[in-house]
Amino acid sequence: xxxxxxxxxxxxxxxxxxxxxxxxxxxxxxxxxxxxxxxxxxxxxxxxxxxxxxxxxxxxxxxxxxxxxxxxxxxxxxxxxxxxxxxxxxxxxxxxxxxxxxxxxxxxxxxxxxxxxxxxxxxxxxxxxxxxxxxxxxxxxxxxxxxxxxxxxxxxxxxxxxxxxxxxxxxxxxxxxxxxxxxxxxxxxxxxxxxxxxxxxxxxxxxxxxxxxxxxxxxxxxxxxxxxxxxxxxxxxxxxxxxxxxxxxxxxxxxxxxxxxxxxxxxxxxxxxxxxxxxxxxxxxxxxxxxxxxxxxxxxxxxxxxxxxxxxxxxxxxxxxxxxxxxxxxxxxxxxxxxxxxxxxxxxxxx
Amino acid sequence: xxxxxxxxxxxxxxxxxxxxxxxxxxxxxxxxxxxxxxxxxxxxxxxxxxxxxxxxxxxxxxxxxxxxxxxxxxxxxxxxxxxxxxxxxxxxxxxxxxxxxxxxxxxxxxxxxxxxxxxxxxxxxxxxxxxxxxxxxxxxxxxxxxxxxxxxxxxxxxxxxxxxxxxxxxxxxxxxxxxxxxxxxxxxxxxxxxxxxxxxxxxxxxxxxxxxxxxxxxxxxxxxxxxxxxxxxxxxxxxxxxxxxxxxxxxxxxxxxxxxxxxxxxxxxxxxxxxxxxxxxxxxxxxxxxxxxxxxxxxxxxxxxxxxxxxxxxxxxxxxxxxxxxxxxxxxxxxxxxxxxxxxxxxxxxxxxxxxxxxxxxxxxxxxxxxxxxxxxxxxxxxxxxxxxxxxxxxxxxxxxxxxxxxxxxxxxxxxxxxxxxxxxxxxxxxxxxxxxxxxxxxxxxxxxxxxxxxxxxxxxxxxxxxxxxxxxxxxxxxxxxxxxxxxxxxxxxxxxxxxxxxxxxxxxxxxxxxxxxxxxxxxxxxxxxxxxxxxxxxxxxxxxxxxxxxxxxxxxxxxxxxxxxxxxxxxxxxxxxxxxxxxxxxxxxxxxxxxxxxxxxxxxxxxxxxxxxxxxxx
Numbered sequence: 001x002x003x004x005x006x007x008x009x010x011x012x013x014x015x016x017x018x019x020x021x022x023x024x025x026x027x028x029x030x031x032x033x034x035x036x037x038x039x040x041x042x043x044x045x046x047x048x049x050x051x052x053x054x055x056x057x058x059x060x061x062x063x064x065x066x067x068x069x070x071x072x073x074x075x076x077x078x079x080x081x082x083x084x085x086x087x088x089x090x091x092x093x094x095x096x097x098x099x100x101x102x103x104x105x106x107x108x109x110x111x112x113x114x115x116x117x118x119x120x121x122x123x124x125x126x127x128x129x130x131x132x133x134x135x136x137x138x139x140x141x142x143x144x145x146x147x148x149x150x151x152x153x154x155x156x157x158x159x160x161x162x163x164x165x166x167x168x169x170x171x172x173x174x175x176x177x178x179x180x181x182x183x184x185x186x187x188x189x190x191x192x193x194x195x196x197x198x199x200x201x202x203x204x205x206x207x208x209x210x211x212x213x214x215x216x217x218x219x220x221x222x223x224x225x226x227x228x229x230x231x232x233x234x235x236x237x238x239x240x241x242x243x244x245x246x247x248x249x250x251x252x253x254x255x256x257x258x259x260x261x262x263x264x265x266x267x268x269x270x271x272x273x274x275x276x277x278x279x280x281x282x283x284x285x286x287x288x289x290x291x292x293x294x295x296x297x298x299x300x301x302x303x304x305x306x307x308x309x310x311x312x313x314x315x316x317x318x319x320x321x322x323x324x325x326x327x328x329x330x331x332x333x334x335x336x337x338x339x340x341x342x343x344x345x346x347x348x349x350x351x
Numbered sequence: 352x353x354x355x356x357x358x359x360x361x362x363x364x365x366x367x368x369x370x371x372x373x374x375x376x377x378x379x380x381x382x383x384x385x386x387x388x389x390x391x392x393x394x395x396x397x398x399x400x401x402x403x404x405x406x407x408x409x410x411x412x413x414x415x416x417x418x419x420x421x422x423x424x425x426x427x428x429x430x431x432x433x434x435x436x437x438x439x440x441x442x443x444x445x446x447x448x449x450x451x452x453x454x455x456x457x458x459x460x461x462x463x464x465x466x467x468x469x470x471x472x473x474x475x476x477x478x479x480x481x482x483x484x485x486x487x488x489x490x491x492x493x494x495x496x497x498x499x500x501x502x503x504x505x506x507x508x509x510x511x512x513x514x515x516x517x518x519x520x521x522x523x524x525x526x527x528x529x530x531x532x533x534x535x536x537x538x539x540x541x542x543x544x545x546x547x548x549x550x551x552x553x554x555x556x557x558x559x560x561x562x563x564x565x566x567x568x569x570x571x572x573x574x575x576x577x578x579x580x581x582x583x584x585x586x587x588x589x590x591x592x593x594x595x596x597x598x599x600x601x602x603x604x605x606x607x608x609x610x611x612x613x614x615x616x617x618x619x620x621x622x623x624x625x626x627x628x629x630x631x632x633x634x635x636x637x638x639x640x641x642x643x644x645x646x647x648x649x650x651x652x653x654x655x656x657x658x659x660x661x662x663x664x665x666x667x668x669x670x671x672x673x674x675x676x677x678x679x680x681x682x683x684x685x686x687x688x689x690x691x692x693x694x695x696x697x698x699x700x701x702x703x704x705x706x707x708x709x710x711x712x713x714x715x716x717x718x719x720x721x722x723x724x725x726x727x728x729x730x731x732x733x734x735x736x737x738x739x740x741x742x743x744x745x746x747x748x749x750x751x752x753x754x755x756x757x758x759x760x761x762x763x764x765x766x767x768x769x770x771x772x773x774x775x776x777x778x779x780x781x782x783x784x785x786x787x788x789x790x791x792x793x794x795x796x797x798x799x800x801x802x803x804x805x806x807x808x809x810x811x812x813x814x815x816x817x818x819x820x821x822x823x824x825x826x827x828x829x830x831x832x833x834x835x836x837x838x839x840x841x842x843x844x845x846x847x848x849x850x851x852x853x854x855x856x857x858x859x860x861x862x863x864x865x866x867x868x869x870x871x872x873x874x875x876x877x878x879x880x881x882x883x884x885x886x887x888x889x890x891x892x893x894x895x896x897x898x899x900x901x902x903x904x905x906x907x908x909x910x911x912x913x914x915x916x917x918x919x920x921x922x923x924x925x926x927x928x929x930x931x932x933x934x935x936x937x938x939x940x941x942x943x944x945x946x947x948x949x950x951x952x953x954x955x956x957x958x959x960x961x962x963x964x965x966x967x968x969x970x
Contacts, residue, residue: 010422040456067455089455089462110428110458111437135456136425140432186435203434205400229433231396261429262396 001034001123002350004291005145007134009166012155014296014334015134020056021339022131022346027059029343031351034127036065036118037108038142039135040090055103056133062098063127065118067091067107076102084121086114095121106133115141129351143255146350147289148174149342152323153296154314160322168326169265171290173256173272175328178287183225183252188213192220203228204262210238217245225252232263232271239274247279255286292330292345295319357476360407360440362389362398364414364427371445371467372413378469379476395427399436409476410436411443412459421457428458443475490613490650490695492721495624495869496758496792496833505829505923511930512784518938519785523746527968528961529571529664530744534709534751536568537666541682541717572665579667586659589679592634592670597687600635604691607642613693616648616894618902623863624697624870625897627890628839630655632673634684638691643887647894651697653724653838653872654688656680661705661734662960666714680711685718697721702748703762704730706740706961709747716755722794723752726761727785728778728948732955733765738943740961749786758792762837769803769954772822773925778948780926781939783832797822799836799859799871801843803954810918815844815855816862820911821918823866828923836863839874849876853892857900864901865908873897 006022008015019035026033035058058064058076068091071078077100086093090107095118098104109115115132122130132145142148150170157163183189188199190213197216201209204226213224230253239246253259259268272282297319301312316333324331330345361376363369369391376386387405389398402410412427414420424444431437444454445463454462461475474481503509543560546552552560569577578584585591592600616625627649629640641652657677660666670687671679678684685700692698701724702711708725715723727745731738752759761782763775776797783793799819805811810818819836826834841859845852853876863871876896877889933942942948949955 039458040452087460089451089460107452107455110455112432113438135458137422138425138429138458140429201400201403203400203403205396205403205430205434228435229399229430231430234396258433261426261433 001119001127001130002147003119003130003132003145004346004350005132005134005142005148005288007139007142007148007150008137008156009150009152009170010156011136012296012298012300013151013153014294014298015151016056017296018149018151018294018332018334018339018342019131019133021334022343023056023058023062025339025343026129032063032126032128033061034063034065034122034125034130035106035133036093036115036122036130037106037133037135038110038115038138039133040105040107056106057101058098058104059101060098063095063122063125064098064104064106065093065095065108065122066104068094070105070107071096074102074104076100076104078104081125082121084118086117093118095125097125108133110135110138110141112141112144115144119144139257140261143257143286143288145288147291147346149292149294149346150290151294151296153294153319154299154312155296158299158312158314160314160319163319164322164326166265167293167323169269170260171293171327171329173260173265173269174288174290176256176282176284176287178255178285179252179283183223183285184227185225186227188227189223189225190216190221191223191225192218193222201228202226204230204234204238206231207234207237210234210241213238214241217242219245221245221249223250223252226258227254229258230262232259232267235259235262236267236271236274239271239278243278246275249280250283251275251280252283252285255284255288257288289349290327290329291349292332292342293323293327294332294334294342295323296333296335356384357408358385358406359409359411359476360387360389360398360402360405361411362393362401362413363391364393364395364398364412364423365391365446369413372411374469375411375445375472378473382473382477384476395423395430399427399431399434402431402436402440403434407440409443410440411445411472413445424457424459432458443472445472490615490693492695492697494721494758496794498869499833500831501787501792503830504827505927508780508829508927508930511927511934512780515781515930515933515939516784516788518934519742519746519781520788522938522940523743525968526739526743526965528740528743528965530706530740530961530964531709531747533568533571533665533707534713534747536564536571537710537713540564540568541713568665573663575663576665576667585671586667588674589667589671592672596635597670600638600687603635604638604642611642611646611693613645613695614648614898616650616898616901618898619905621867622901623835623860623868624650625860625894626651626653626697626699626870626872627875627894628653628655628872630657630677631885632657632678634670634672634678634687637678637688640885640887640890641688641692641696644890644894645693645696647891648898649696649894651699651722651870652692653699654678654680654685654701654720656701656711660707661730661736664706664961664964666707666710680707680714682714682717685714685720689718689720699724699760702759703745704734704741705736706744708741708744709751712748712751712755712757712759716751716757720757723748723757723759724762724796725749725752725759725782726763726779727782728775728943729761729763729765731943731958732770732778732949733768735958735960737959737962737964738940738957739965741958742940743965745782746785749782749789749791753786753789753791758794759786760794760796760835760837762796763798764838765949765955766798766802766804767842768949769807770949771804771808771925771953772797772802773922774929774947774949774953776822776826776922777926777929777933780829780930781933794833794835794870795826796835796837797826798838798842799823799840799863801841813914814912815859816909816911817915818918819859819862820866820915821922823863823868824915824919825922825926828919829926833869835870835872836868838872839878840871842874842879845874845876845879847877847880849889849892852876852879853896856893857896860897861900861904862909864904865910
């Protein structure tokens, strides 16, 4: 079973549009499909801006893992096969199969561990390809996927150069190869290869930890293992504090996403480069590759006069060209091009 | 049984707003949980790192939402997830724009929006189902007239009223009218329906009885009504509701009822019940207005029918909508509207002023209304109905109201024509006394507004308080009869500005509350200037404004100046003098024509509709 995550750089960047198109595309390829979400999507109107949103159309035979209250909100009929122990604000997550096609509201598990549990369930029911719909700009549960499609566009920023730069950074961050470093545990470890020093915390979140780590450092230190999240500002200061001592030191993280959640991607990239320029390395135990980028010229423009959002758009050709120039993966404007290219990109890499 | 104690971190992700968290914290502390409230300037990283350090089991975040904030909270969750906090603690979000769907979208375990009871958050943390405080939201219907003794404090006025009403009973004893006859035919129609429904009457017999009764009804009706019963022709600007519309209406009502959670406007016992009026012409829209009003705390509703209904002999049957001006009185319309109201809502159907007054009381009584409205004097002087006719019909209407157990209010709308309050009050007291003699429970409903009389006589040059207070005090000095300021309060102080209209309504409501009256009627904030149907948001405006005004004053009160007392004494004296003049004029009808209860100079004209229709009984 392959799992594809659809992550957005912001709300309204086109996750749902991409998902809907992919489901339609996969439909006539004879693949057993699964669908879940790490948030809540497919509602008629955006919860925050009040603008209309596309809803997710599900064909017969698709396996879905959604919160129980979603089943009465949509128009498709779902036969419930299994109730999972996962709870959400919209009720417990159930696994079911669509028996009559229609629209579905998809709210799924929103914790990484719970997503893992739900994906295992979908695997048991024989799914071959599962889509995990993103929520807002959330990315952390995407570590459970085999690859992600990044949805970006004018809703993230109408400044196309910034947008392209950010997509490029995402691409570079997610392209970093995984190394099979055998570290484990839930606390930060500082090691010279034979002696290990364990800190009381697993994440690097407060400036107070810098001195603690610096004190544990010796010229023989070879590894810093951080199993949790890293706040980029703290990591940056750590790099500046340790400076030349970083030469020959490997920073090991479970995956790149634990860095991305701690700072804006360009800032994270800059920190990685700062470590590398001092002769250190950043290693990841697990890799989630970027499969493709979708671009969406639409954005909700805020009108202060009326306290309302109204639809607006940037030039779609310029958006496409700029993002394409910045990344190494296919870039698709789903609304204009359909999902064919997008599906081809993910089958080439995964199927 | 006590819940296990929990460790809760409360963190405002907001520069200023953390009052909600403070209240939740207080409740959690009281329940014995360990809490830690972070200052408002912590970053997401600091909050998460503190939660991990403190091993918090619950993290409550508060945030007032804006567009970029959704991403900020998404990032917070991601960081919490990657840092392992999600596995150790439940994350809860609260704030003004939070709903469960939004909490789910943001990835929180729970979301609490505006209006959340602190107890709901505590229940979540103690992992037990939340029981909404039933006392807070359960409303029960009460007949507030039971709180009054209906005795006179002013003996002289009581004596005068005795003499006047005796004259009226004597004059009307042998008289009847088409309106009175129709009311009785209508009662027989209802009796036939009941007999058929209970199986006492067979189909064929039922049909022939209906046909005979309707034929009799048509004899007492105008051409336009006769045509409806003979070939189904509807009056202009009306149409039948379709079967589809009726089904949709019932479904809507059922849907709303399921989610319905009434609110209370009063913050203290003793603050007046709040009534609103409806009468869009369309039963569907009326019901939408009623449910909206109930949801925002209205305690009572008043049915307003089209003005032509007062000038036409006879009423229609069926589910009929009207394009403008009031909702048509039919047994079916009333039944439909009445059934849609909440069981705690008091329902008034006005009957007071025209040719269908007694029959309207029958319709109201049969539909299960709680109150009705009858004013012979206003109907005769301000609404265009012939005084003799309305005296006969009004008397019968009061008798029927007593039979159906309906208290009735007597609005002094003739004040709007320019009739001075003391004359209007004298007339109102006569109609009230008729009811008392017949065993009824009348309610005095003086105008509580900036009426033409006060404009002409400079009674409100300084403030709106004194003269309104004087009117209530004068009536209360005469008798222990409920005084319900109407209709609507603050009338003619409203403008096209909704905020201004809501404010003056709320201020008048506060004054009424200070005067300890049992009920008030309020307008929507666009009522005076809507130029068409009023809107739901405008209804909510004044209901909310009144609720907050009641909360503001609580047990405190508005204090009128000494002038109020002087005017109250003056009003009471002039009411008494006016009643004496009614006797001097030779009786009630004579007094109406002589202008004792409102003259042409005042702006009151004896009506002509239904002239010469009063006939001796048995004819």
